[in-house]
Amino acid sequence: MKRLGALGVLVGLALAASVTAQEPPAERGLAPGVTVWVYDIGERLERRPTIAEGQTPNIYEVRPVVQLEGEFRSPGAELKEMFAGEVHGWLSVDQPGQYRLRLDCDDGAALVLDNKTVLDTALAEGFKAEGRVELAKGLHKLSIPFYQDKGKFSLKLWWGRPDGSALETVPGAALFTEAGQTFATSPGPKRWFYGNDPNRPGDGRPLETVHPGYTLENFRGPEFQPAVGGLAFLPDGRLAVCTWDHVGAVYILGNLDGKQPGGVTVRRFAEGLGEPLGIAVIDGDIYVSQKQEVTRLRDTDGDGVADRYEAVAGGWPASHNYHEFPFNLAHLDGSFFVSTSVPLKSGLTNYTPGSRQAYAVPDVPGSVLRINPKAGTWEVFARGMRAPNGMNVCTDGELFCCDNQGGWLPASRLDLVHRGGFYGHQYEPNGETPVDPPVVWFPHGEIGNSPTQPVLVADGLYRRQILVGDVTHGGINRVFVENVGGEYQGAVFQFSQGIEAGVNRLAWGPDGCLYVGGIGSNGNWNHKNTKFGLQRLRPNGRTAFEMKSVESRADGFLISLTRPVPESILTDPASYLVRSWRYKPTADYGGPKVDLKTLEFAHPAPSPDRQRVFVPIGGLEPGTVVYLRLRGFKDDAGEEPFATEVWYTLNRLAAQAGPAFDYPMKHIDLPGTPPGGAVVLFDGTDAAAFTHADGSSVRWRVEHGELVVDQKAGDIVSRESFGDCFLHVEWLSPPGGTLVDQHNGNSGVKLQCRYELQIMNNPGWPREPKFDEAGAIYRLRAADVNASTGAGTWQSYDERFRAPRWRGDTKTASARMTVWWNGVLVHDDAEVAQQTGVSEKEAPGERPLLLQAHPSEAEGDVRFRNVWVVREGTDG
Helix, strand or coil, X not given: CCCCCCCCCCCCCCCCXXXXXXXXXXXXXXXXXXXXXXXXXXXXXXXXXXXXXXXCCCEEEEECCCEEECCEEECCEEEXXXXXXXXXXXXXXXXXXEEXXXXXXXXXXXXXXXXXXXXXXXXXXXXXXXXXXXXXXXEEEEEEEEEECXXXXXXXXXXXXXXXXXXXXXXXXXXXXXXXXXXXXXXXXXCEECCCCCCEECEEECCCCCCCCEEXXXXXXXCCCCCEEEEEECCCCCEEEEECCCCCCEEEEECCCCCCCCCCEEXXXXXXXXXXXXXXXXXXXXXXXXXCEEEEEECCCCCCCCCEEEEEEECCCCCCCCCCCEEEEEEECCEXXXXXXXXXXXXXXXXXXXXXXXXXXXXXXXXXXXXXXXXXXXXXXXXXXXXXXXXXXXXXXXXXXXXXXXXXXXXXXXXXXXXXXECCCCCCCCCCCCCCCCCEEECECCCECCXXXXXXXXXXXXXXXXXXXXXXXXXXXXXXXXXXXXXXXXXXXXXXXXXXXXXXXXXXXXCCCEEEEEECCCECCCCXXXXXXEEEEEEXXXXXXXXXXXXXXXXXXXXXXXXXXXXXXXXXXXXXXXXXXXXXXXXXXXXXXXXXXXXXXXXXXXXXXXXXXXXXXXXXXXXXXXXXXXXXXXXXXXXXXXXXXXXXXXXXXXXXXXXXXXCCCCECCCCCCCCCCCEEEECCCCCCCEEECCCCCCCCEEECXXXXXXXXXXXXXXXXXXXXEEEEEEEECCCECCCXXXXXXXXXXXXXXXXXXXECCCCCCCCCCCCCCCCCECCCECCCCXXXXXCCCEEEEEXXXXXXXXXXXXXEECEEEEEEECCEEEEEEEEECCCCCXXXXXXXXXXXXXXXXXXXXXXXXXEEEEEEEEECCCCC
């Protein structure tokens, strides 16, 4: 949103000032009138304040002229006193010359033309400021920041034309504003300040820069300006981008690495699509979601342009209301998922379905639809959404979706989507359908405004966490998710700003970069008046000093940090501010905080490494949001945190009390790179160290440094054989498939082609480990602890293997395994009494390592990387 400037003192009065016309950007249509934003301050004002960025107004109107008096009213809001606001638009001048301008405002206002302050009532007497200004012919950008303390409010703008005519209210024929604005509002008092913001970025106010762990790259040419509706990568590494604009196109971007001359290539692949706000690539085909259809795009003649637009499924009901967007296109378990938003009328979205043309039939608006692409059918999978612009497969291979604040949604939310779920937006004005709790709330104007697509972090420091874009608040937030009592909940952190536009879509590229697509609309439904963007964030290996995670305990929170902090800071209660509140949904747009409390505590307890601290808090209640802010924190080198705030959605209280530094999973550091003398079986270059069982060359493919399982080609085995050894292998099992039939990203690692460590995408702790799921010595012994980081994340096995002992053909001792899974000890010198599953029978002698190609219905293939073995001596 636009910032209200705390205007400085003028040098003299604005007599004979000169202002040059500024044409608005060509892509914006104009409509008569001026836009008025009004913000609830909630306390006495002595002068004009600045409204902190990232907040939505309480009142949003278009007025024909600048002649405002009395109070402001809209559905769910009434402001009579103690408010601030801004009038903005364009002043049209048809006759150049010197104009006499007057601004009246009780209590105070300023007139800003083309970013120059020409009048300010704070410098005059009697709430009036007057001066003469030379105006060129054309459109002049207009802004009038104002405020009201106590009493009766009024604001008027007058002019006298160059012909010497008397002062008159500036007529409506001379005032214009953006056409097609989205009237988004939010209740409750706003954060404000006088002069300069007392808070720094990331500490009481939004971030301003890119996360230190990433480098921002501009890779597209300036002529390509996409309003990004979706991002997806093709198997060859090219990027497919669909755009939400008058073209309704899909573009294919090539040469992203810049290794070929000429830079990134951009080619329009398809056009004429209706609101394409979702895209997916499945088996090399491009699919898009449109207003009432999922469409497959195919290039049958090989000219690089789609010539076949095939309807996969469609026809779900929708009204003519513009707000019924067709968001997303997620693919899971062989099905597509799209979401639909409810219609909007007069700022409200609660309605009785089917009652008017602008309000559609029941069950479809505000729903997640499941589409069977083989049968061409669709069904309502979940309901109760408002504007669910962002859906993806994330933690534990589950489907997550973001929704936007509005009627019945007091703040924006991240939801775990399941069949039959209901997520808050009632279909009746007095609806009482029970609501599934969100995974997290995004408190409005603090950590979110209009959240969009979530993406899973598959590897690295924030593995298994979720990144979420935001169109209006801008930037990217980070969500730590944990399972408490069988229910997901978690914490939201500020993660990055510095992106060229509000973030609508995110996608990880095969190059390890995070690709970021931007979008915006008229009014305040954008970030800093931006409408398009496409950039990427490249990991640079640096570690930001910040909170890594915040975990709930029955009596407080366990904070993990990325760097050690002096014990004197960690143990000082003054280093923490903790508040809590809850939300009460109503039919009005958004909702204020209820039962706001400052929580008291004492004696924070640090871990020995000073990278974790338990903050004991009494009086925690389920169904609340807990806000925690670090105060005066510095690491051992004296550096302040990149961001200091976290918002935790406490759906349930954990059973485990703190401090709990004796985690059920004890991590250790293991070598991630092969030591001297290791036999490197796969280092990302080729699969020459393996063959298929018949001795033929490996038909699995190598891409982006990863070895990709080919289910049809069959298992592969190492050319070298091993006895006692230490094995390191990293693997990724994609989401999708079902646990029941073992087709959920199933594979395995078999020592001596006999003794299998299972690979699978099953969820992590606290799910009970199973004897046939990941971490298991297959069907013989379950892992001691479920250390899975979930579907779609890179995981590791480190295994010390002692081969069976033989005297002739008689086995005298069974094989034994010690296994660390993601650095967690899960088998401690476990006996393996026989071969596992369908494997070679036990026999003396060394045998190869086998990587399994098991049938799977997951969303992609299992992948391996960094496979090496260290031979160890035998003792007979």
